[in-house]
Amino acid sequence: xxHKQYPSLMRLSGLIRKEMWQIFRDPSSIGIxxxxxxxxxxxxxxxxxxxxxxxxxxxxxxxxxxxxQSLAGSFExxxxxxxxxxxxxxxAQQALRERRITSILWLxxxxxxxxxxxxxxxxxxxxxxxxxxxxxxxxxxxQGVWLAWLTEYSxxxxxxxxxxxTLEQRVWFNPALSxxxxxxxxxxxxxxxxxGSLLTAMVVAREWERGTMEALMATPLHIGEMLLGKxxxxxxxxxxxxxxxxxxxxWQFNVPLLGSLWILIISSALFMLVAxxxxxxxxxxxxxxxxAGQIAILVTFLPAFILSGFLFDIxxxxxxIQFITxxxxxxxxxxxxxxxxxxxxxxxVILSNLAALxxxxxxxxxxxxxxxxxxxx
Amino acid sequence: xxxxxxxxxxxxxxxxRDKRSLLVIIGPPxxxxxxxxxxxxxxxxxVPIAIYNQDEGEYSRDFISQIAxxxxxxxxxxxxxxxxxxxxxxxxxxxxxxTIGPNFSADLHRHHHASIQAILDGRNSNTAMIAxxxxxxxxxxFNQTWAQKHGLGSALTVQLKMRSWYxxxxxxxxxxxxxxxxxxxxxxTLIVTSLSVAREREEGTFDQLLVTPMxxxxxLLGKAIPGVVIGLFEASFIIVVAVTLxxxxxxxxxxxxxxxxxxxxxxxxGLGLMISSIAVTQQxxxxxxxxxxxxxxxxxxxxxxxxxxxxxxxxxxLLDPLxxxxxxxxxxxxxxxxxxxLLNQYWPMAxxxxxxxAFAGWLFRHRMY
Numbered sequence: 001x002x003h004k005q006y007p008s009l010m011r012l013s014g015l016i017r018k019e020m021w022q023i024f025r026d027p028s029s030i031g032i033x034x035x036x037x038x039x040x041x042x043x044x045x046x047x048x049x050x051x052x053x054x055x056x057x058x059x060x061x062x063x064x065x066x067x068x069q070s071l072a073g074s075f076e077x078x079x080x081x082x083x084x085x086x087x088x089x090x091x092a093q094q095a096l097r098e099r100r101i102t103s104i105l106w107l108x109x110x111x112x113x114x115x116x117x118x119x120x121x122x123x124x125x126x127x128x129x130x131x132x133x134x135x136x137x138x139x140x141x142x143q144g145v146w147l148a149w150l151t152e153y154s155x156x157x158x159x160x161x162x163x164x165x166t167l168e169q170r171v172w173f174n175p176a177l178s179x180x181x182x183x184x185x186x187x188x189x190x191x192x193x194x195x196g197s198l199l200t201a202m203v204v205a206r207e208w209e210r211g212t213m214e215a216l217m218a219t220p221l222h223i224g225e226m227l228l229g230k231x232x233x234x235x236x237x238x239x240x241x242x243x244x245x246x247x248x249x250x251w252q253f254n255v256p257l258l259g260s261l262w263i264l265i266i267s268s269a270l271f272m273l274v275a276x277x278x279x280x281x282x283x284x285x286x287x288x289x290x291x292a293g294q295i296a297i298l299v300t301f302l303p304a305f306i307l308s309g310f311l312f313d314i315x316x317x318x319x320x321i322q323f324i325t326x327x328x329x330x331x332x333x334x335x336x337x338x339x340x341x342x343x344x345x346x347x348x349v350i351l352s353n354l355a356a357l358x359x360x361x362x363x364x365x366x367x368x369x370x371x372x373x374x375x376x377x
Numbered sequence: 378x379x380x381x382x383x384x385x386x387x388x389x390x391x392x393x394r395d396k397r398s399l400l401v402i403i404g405p406p407x408x409x410x411x412x413x414x415x416x417x418x419x420x421x422x423x424v425p426i427a428i429y430n431q432d433e434g435e436y437s438r439d440f441i442s443q444i445a446x447x448x449x450x451x452x453x454x455x456x457x458x459x460x461x462x463x464x465x466x467x468x469x470x471x472x473x474x475x476t477i478g479p480n481f482s483a484d485l486h487r488h489h490h491a492s493i494q495a496i497l498d499g500r501n502s503n504t505a506m507i508a509x510x511x512x513x514x515x516x517x518x519f520n521q522t523w524a525q526k527h528g529l530g531s532a533l534t535v536q537l538k539m540r541s542w543y544x545x546x547x548x549x550x551x552x553x554x555x556x557x558x559x560x561x562x563x564x565x566t567l568i569v570t571s572l573s574v575a576r577e578r579e580e581g582t583f584d585q586l587l588v589t590p591m592x593x594x595x596x597l598l599g600k601a602i603p604g605v606v607i608g609l610f611e612a613s614f615i616i617v618v619a620v621t622l623x624x625x626x627x628x629x630x631x632x633x634x635x636x637x638x639x640x641x642x643x644x645x646x647g648l649g650l651m652i653s654s655i656a657v658t659q660q661x662x663x664x665x666x667x668x669x670x671x672x673x674x675x676x677x678x679x680x681x682x683x684x685x686x687x688x689x690x691x692x693x694x695l696l697d698p699l700x701x702x703x704x705x706x707x708x709x710x711x712x713x714x715x716x717x718x719l720l721n722q723y724w725p726m727a728x729x730x731x732x733x734x735a736f737a738g739w740l741f742r743h744r745m746y
Binding site: 043053142311313 | 397405406412416417418422467468469485494500506510513516517523524537539541542543560564568571572579658666670685690707708711712718
């Protein structure tokens with residue numbers, strides 16, 4: 001006797017209720033949905049910054065006089081530097097080796113003499129370049145202070161500085177060039193990746209491990225109902241975490257949300273589904289919590305952190321690696337979030353990335369569906 | 378001693394009973410090293426730039442040819458109207474647009490002064506700042522050459538002579554890849570340890586272990602050995618790949634690096650076992666691992682400098698073993714450090730290892746659930 005099964009709302013809601021109970025019984029799911037976003041947003045919002053300030057600059061002036069004092073004064077007044085005077089270059093270099101300072105400004109004995117006699121007077125700068133990005137930023141700031149001082153000095157001497165072309169820069173979307181403005185929206189994508197995959201990966205793997213999955217399959221439950229039943233509760237939980245993160249970003253960290261909220265919600269929902277499906281896939285493939293947990297730790301955080309364009313510019317990666325970034329869903333969501341928050345509803349960016357997420361969703365859904373069917377047979 | 382060894386062997390067997398587990402522990406970290414090693418760089422190349430040149434004179438052409446000749450930029454478009462700028466920037470087609478006004482060459486010729494304008498996409502402020510620095514460098518050279526040609530020659534009397542120590546060509550791979558050594562070692566060690574106790578608790582076999590004549594310290598050592606052995610093995614492999622494939626110079630004392638590595642893996646093992654013993658279920662253990670791993674990476678100075686953090690957070694980083702190990706691994710690789718300079722990195726990790734291992738051992742018997 002065969003009869004076609006129709007999806008039933010009652011069965012579905014029963015399953016969802018059961019999942020909900022499970023969530024509340026083990027509060028670590030709720031922890032992951034709300035504690036993790038809060039922790040990470042606070043860390044990123046307050047703590048993490050690429051903007052160098054208080055650069056520890058050792059200053060060696062071998063022969064102090066008015067000119068060298070005015071130059072050193074320019075560095076002391078700058079917010080970017082925290083000067084440490086040294087009496088000899090050897091001492092300063094030793095401090096650089098011991099990482100007590102990160103750069104040295106060195107005015108030699110005959111600096112003023114050379115300057116006054118119209119010769120070239122070199123300033124030596126030594127930078128600890130282990131962190132090349134910070135070294136580059138430090139170089140830029142030192143050049144800035146140096147040029148400003150030189151302009152002032154030339155003006156006092158009645159000469160104008162022979163730098164004929166000046167550059168006026170205008171930075172759109174983030175005029176203060178504050179790294180928090182792009183790190184906070186970006187971290188939301190990372191958080192969502194973790195929440196989505198973790199929640200489902202572990203929970204469904206547990207059902208396999210304990211055999212309750214087979215028990216579920218023996219019921220008249222339709223495969224679609226089963227997938228929905230698994231996805232809906234964690235989707236709600238994850239979206240709760242998402243909205244919470246957005247609220248923290250906007251109200252706590254004053255990141256402007258220039259785009260529309262409903263686009264943000266739609267794209268977050270789509271991304272959340274992709275993340276949940278990845279978790280579901282991990283659990284179906286591993287079928288035990290131990291392996292599922294290992295895979296989840298490996299494939300979620302670091303790829304999203306490094307390959308999503310959240311921190312490192314994708315266009316500057318080698319072509320082969322750029323290709324790989326296309327399979328990291330966070331990549332598309334980071335692009336959407338940074339644009340939505342800082343630039344507004346820029347349709348070409350949003351639509352192309354949404355389309356990519358949609359393709360990913362359909363692809364993953366098809367795989368998960370097929371894999372689940374196989375188990376039923 | 379035999380007890381400990383037997384337990385350690387059992388742990389290895391449990392870990393590798395599932396072939397997929399073996400694959401997970403060996404394969405992905407090595408793949409990730411290669412992919413991340415190439416991906417994680419702050420250096421920009423071929424930054425897409427658009428030029429809006431309203432000037433018809435020779436100087437603007439000179440300037441543009443210098444941009445075109447730079448490795449850092451790729452001119453994607455020359456535009457002839459203001460209205461073309463917003464779509465280029467908004468849609469991320471160009472990271473910056475340089476505008477040269479109609480009187481550029483004439484101004485430069487007559488008054489020795491002119492200006493150009495750059496509009497940047499600031500969505501990623503770090504990228505924007507780096508691209509701007511590239512442009513400034515090109516402009517500076519242009520200025521110098523122009524001044525020399527037009528008899529304003531040596532007027533820049535004070536010159537900056539910059540030298541970069543340890544990473545002479547400012548390659549960010551040299552900075553990031555030693556960091557990845559630390560990152561992946563931490564991840565592998567956590568994967569091995571953070572689930573080990575929780576799984577046994579969930580399956581009930583941990584109670585059986587506790588009623589054997591083994592003392593907690595023996596159980597602890599048996600549980601810790603696989604983490605340390607696998608961590609050391611993978612870290613060594615990663616270090617070899619960093620030196621051979623990525624040509625990162627290993628300038629310092631290898632013994633100093635390995636002393637740091639052992640202490641780091643011990644502290645990661647201790648923290649992993651601690652998380653595992655606090656957790657009642659494997660789900661909680663994985664969540665605990667993440668709640669530790671993610672902040673540990675962020676606070677370690679792997680990608681963003683600790684010196685830029687507010688003071689309170691800088692204090693918090695002192696609890697992060699990865700922070701110390703990154704200083705060691707970068708110090709030994711690039712700065713050529715030996716034991717003496719790294720002393721202050723060793724002892725905090727030793728303390729973290731001791732406390733976390735002791736606490737994990739204590740939890741074996743005292744965790745109520």
